[in-house]
Amino acid sequence: MSAESLILFFIVGAFLVGIALLFSHFVAPTSTNPQKAEAYECGIPTEGLTWLQFNVGYYLFAIIFLVFDVESVFIFPWAVVMKELGMVAFVEILIFFFVLGIGLLYAWKKGALKWE
């Protein structure tokens, strides 16, 4: 099987959910009630908007993640050819990790890794 079969798995996954939803749509009972369509929070009516600006802490971690994830993409091909390239690859990854480590250390000292 080649890469085209990914389409197959995409379709089968969608089929699994779709057919069950369709089946449920016909079999399951429906009884509408204004109370039922309310958001379930604590039992009392919800207060204020939900879709508003959210805690910046999550955003910071997402940014740091992005930096490290892009860098880990560079590490993967390096890891595959590490054995063949030998010393050159090792020295280069040392430099790469040095820069990466400084980045992590900077974020750490700036307090970006601290949850508030």
Add this chain to the structure above:
Amino acid sequence: MAFSIYDFTSFNQSIDKLLYDSLPPFWALIIEMTIIGVVFLLFYAVVGLFLVYAERKVCAFMQNRVGPNRVGPYGIFQTIADFIKLLMKELIYIKNADKLLFNLAPFIVIIASFMAISAVPFAKGLHAIDFDIGILYVIAVSSLGVVGILLAGWSSNNKYSLIGAMRSGAQIVSYELSVGLSLVTIIILAGTMQFSAIVEGQANGWFIFKGHIPAFIAFVVFLIASTAETNRGPFDLAEAESELTAGFHTEYSGIKFAFFFLAEYMNMFLVASIAATVFLGGWMPFHVSGWGGFNAVMDFIPPLIWYFGKTAFIIFLMMWFKWTFPRLRIDQLLTLEWKYLLPINLVNILVMAFMVLMGWHF
């Protein structure tokens, strides 16, 4: 048709040949695709149902209870009964929810886990897709699930759901790094990302033994990080029942809720099988070099049993975590990843690279 429990290559090729000889290529391809699709669909459903049952039983025994024991012998049909019940339950639509995204979320979660499982090798010659970038592919696709979780939490228009989804997003993206980097440690040792080649490379010893201490550290880091990535165990902040009612899937009912549940269990199966394949040799039997008789006895056990045995062992470990450790706080969770696991991982990669360079592995 040569069928062997030890090598499925010839069996698969003979089916392929039979179809292409008797049918035009287009229809042969369609039928082949249908067979694979149906087999994987059944496998997915059966493993999902079984894992829910296994979790309930393991949990029950750890808490000194009996667990499900009414439906069928030892309650083995309990999850099937639950599934049918969930299928018949009403699908509630929330008034203020974003309808499109609300309905899209279960699709994304299931498709992500389904596509990731397609790359797992179950036995020699028994895999749907054998990419040369297998590991990268699995990491990439399985992390798409977080999109579904974020959508589910966001579109519900419920504050608890949103908090749960945000926590889950921060947690999954953080721990994804550790999952990837701990696998890099083994890629250095194996020199390839193709699953079949990785398993073949462990014929004379599993990588966890071949790689000495760095491989063992990578295994432990992978276990912790993958438990967190699947939103399980002590890291289930996203659905912390006591604080967030049910987290990101609070507003989902009936079969849609069941899909989030199913995806969680299948992700657990996925990470357990990746751990088994990469660290514990996948379907490769346990070999000790030089012990000819012992190796022959081990070879006699079919690869499918080896594979499922190792996977079940790791799944059991993850269930053990869940029912014995208390839940972490969000700050502890992020500290653990960014200040401990990530630096450990980076140093570990360097140590492993140095070891491979010096030829200190077996």
